[in-house]
Amino acid sequence: MTEISAREAIREAIAEEMRADSRVFLLGEEVGxxxxxxxxxxxxxxEFGSKRVIDSPITExxxxxxxxGAALAGLRPIVEFMTFNFAMQAMDQIIxxxxxVKYMTGGLLKCPIVFRGxxxxxxxxxxxxxxxxxxxxxxxxxxxxxxPFLASDTKALLKCAIKDEGPVIFLENELLYNYKFPKEAKxxxxxxxxxxxLVEGKDVTIVSFSLYTDHALKAAEExxxxxxxxxxxxxxxxxxxxxxxxxxSVKKTNxxxxxxxxxxxxxxxxxxxxxxxxxxxxxxxxxxxxxxxKDVPLPYAANLEKxxxxxxxEIFDACKQLCYTSSQR
Amino acid sequence: xxxxxxKEKHESCYYKMLLIxxxxxxxxxxxxxxxxxxxxxxxIGQEAVVVGMLTVAKQSDKHVTSYRDHGHMLALGSDAxxxxxxxxGKATGCSKGKGGSMHMFDPSNNFYGGxxxxxxxxxIGTGLAFAEKYLDTKGIAYVYYGDGAANQGQVYESFNMAxxxxxxxxxxxxxxxxxxxxxVSRATxxxxxxxxxxxxxxxxxxxxxxxxxxxxxxxxxxxxxxGEGRGPFIIxxxxxxxxxxxxxxxxxxxxxxxxxxxxxxxxxxxxxxxFVLEKGHVAQAKLDEIESSIKKIVAEAASFAEESPFPDPxxxxxxxx
Numbered sequence: 001m002t003e004i005s006a007r008e009a010i011r012e013a014i015a016e017e018m019r020a021d022s023r024v025f026l027l028g029e030e031v032g033x034x035x036x037x038x039x040x041x042x043x044x045x046x047e048f049g050s051k052r053v054i055d056s057p058i059t060e061x062x063x064x065x066x067x068x069g070a071a072l073a074g075l076r077p078i079v080e081f082m083t084f085n086f087a088m089q090a091m092d093q094i095i096x097x098x099x100x101v102k103y104m105t106g107g108l109l110k111c112p113i114v115f116r117g118x119x120x121x122x123x124x125x126x127x128x129x130x131x132x133x134x135x136x137x138x139x140x141x142x143x144x145x146x147x148p149f150l151a152s153d154t155k156a157l158l159k160c161a162i163k164d165e166g167p168v169i170f171l172e173n174e175l176l177y178n179y180k181f182p183k184e185a186k187x188x189x190x191x192x193x194x195x196x197x198l199v200e201g202k203d204v205t206i207v208s209f210s211l212y213t214d215h216a217l218k219a220a221e222e223x224x225x226x227x228x229x230x231x232x233x234x235x236x237x238x239x240x241x242x243x244x245x246x247x248x249s250v251k252k253t254n255x256x257x258x259x260x261x262x263x264x265x266x267x268x269x270x271x272x273x274x275x276x277x278x279x280x281x282x283x284x285x286x287x288x289x290x291x292x293x294k295d296v297p298l299p300y301a302a303n304l305e306k307x308x309x310x311x312x313x314e315i316f317d318a319c320k321q322l323c324y325t326s327s328q329r
Numbered sequence: 330x331x332x333x334x335x336k337e338k339h340e341s342c343y344y345k346m347l348l349i350x351x352x353x354x355x356x357x358x359x360x361x362x363x364x365x366x367x368x369x370x371x372x373i374g375q376e377a378v379v380v381g382m383l384t385v386a387k388q389s390d391k392h393v394t395s396y397r398d399h400g401h402m403l404a405l406g407s408d409a410x411x412x413x414x415x416x417x418g419k420a421t422g423c424s425k426g427k428g429g430s431m432h433m434f435d436p437s438n439n440f441y442g443g444x445x446x447x448x449x450x451x452x453i454g455t456g457l458a459f460a461e462k463y464l465d466t467k468g469i470a471y472v473y474y475g476d477g478a479a480n481q482g483q484v485y486e487s488f489n490m491a492x493x494x495x496x497x498x499x500x501x502x503x504x505x506x507x508x509x510x511x512x513v514s515r516a517t518x519x520x521x522x523x524x525x526x527x528x529x530x531x532x533x534x535x536x537x538x539x540x541x542x543x544x545x546x547x548x549x550x551x552x553x554x555x556g557e558g559r560g561p562f563i564i565x566x567x568x569x570x571x572x573x574x575x576x577x578x579x580x581x582x583x584x585x586x587x588x589x590x591x592x593x594x595x596x597x598x599x600x601x602x603x604f605v606l607e608k609g610h611v612a613q614a615k616l617d618e619i620e621s622s623i624k625k626i627v628a629e630a631a632s633f634a635e636e637s638p639f640p641d642p643x644x645x646x647x648x649x650x
Contacts, residue, residue, distance in 0.1 A: 069456020
């Protein structure tokens, strides 16, 4: 079986949608001549030319607004943020313009636009370049938020995002760009808003997304050695969140651990916990635990960076705790 | 430029300016009665700016402005009824009652809002111009913003991209002298706003925004320049708003005499009326006829809005995604 990385998956998705629809264009810093700072957009300028693969000035607020205007006028922009940390400069346009315009116009206008780029932790980039925005954007009605793990999902979901009639936040992860995944012979049928059970189990449910689904899978492997069968759910989409898949799993396992790289307070995990508590209270045998990034800006020092982020061991321990077995090994 | 006679054009200018004024006077009255709520920014005093610009714009050109948007909607030909209904938050409003005064749109007239965040429409409007160029539709985007927005960073980010990519955009600064309660000189280091494009290579002119024919001349100059594919152009229209920043602003930062003086000497409607009568372009009888037709339109818009239902509770959840 051949392999594909998330980087290649993203590039293929963009190229295929650009071939299919001349209204689709890509704009961002270094996406063209430089071939992308993470080489995600390599070769796209050559194939599509500078009219459709546009190197922008470093001007996030302005080019985000510009692309929203272009979307309102009938184009389908893909906006690349070098990382989502820089998209904070454009937050007003994303939330106040892109997310709200359909509602404010009573449906007269739509804003088909994809905001994509690296989100969350990189490698030793410290506080200003290492933050997960899944929780931030997921709070906003009018936005869809996608954060895939598998390369096959990444490709399929990015294609869905480009074809979507509204604004989609597409959260990638720098560390995942290099991950190799088996390439599916046939493209998966995937849609925005559906989670996927990656590993079936009966003792405890672990839900996660993006890079931390990898950690969840590793923790499940370790738990198996201790006789605990963890069910691992990859959320894939954070908004709209597929609560049905989580609740169905909890009905079976009666225990839930959420994992995310972002902060706990007002985060994705605690929001899931609230809904599961309200809708599946009778099925829970233990409190829901949230394994998250620690409540600090991300430090630079290697040992501190590791401590600040969710570790496989923490997921393992949380599951053991919920199963009322000692985590000592 | 539209190929219509002076007479028709002058009648149309008078009609549009007076419609905006009478419509908004009615809106102010409704606001006072509690029938319109929230922020409601009136265009009264500034009518000549958009009306003059629109004498030149082509049907397919695109337009965007701030929250002070009723005048632009009316001048572009949107029906008065749904605008008044929107102000009252009714289901028949142009945004189904979900947008209100600050968020009005009419894509059928190429009007893209109606934006509540100061300066946001400048980069959005630059994107409208980007789409014109991308699709090769040969149109121009007209982007209106105030002297307050002229100090927002994204305006200059937009200038840079507009010139870099030679986008067909006319920036119209409606300098009404006050950003809410702060006069231009108290907020702006260099008050010649039309020069703000110089470091980007974007030409600009200053024009009397209280004179609809001066606005027309400026619009011809701008649209010709942009139409030749030379990139963006800036017009600074010196104008004045008679009312507060919004209906909730008593405007205590300026004297009554200052406002009175402008109303007496520079009023765009009275001065234009005097001009067309003196020149004999439009007869008094015709002006009277226009006035009474506007009276009827505003009255009908008011009763349409008043008689319309509020949105159905189920509409709370529609048009979100």
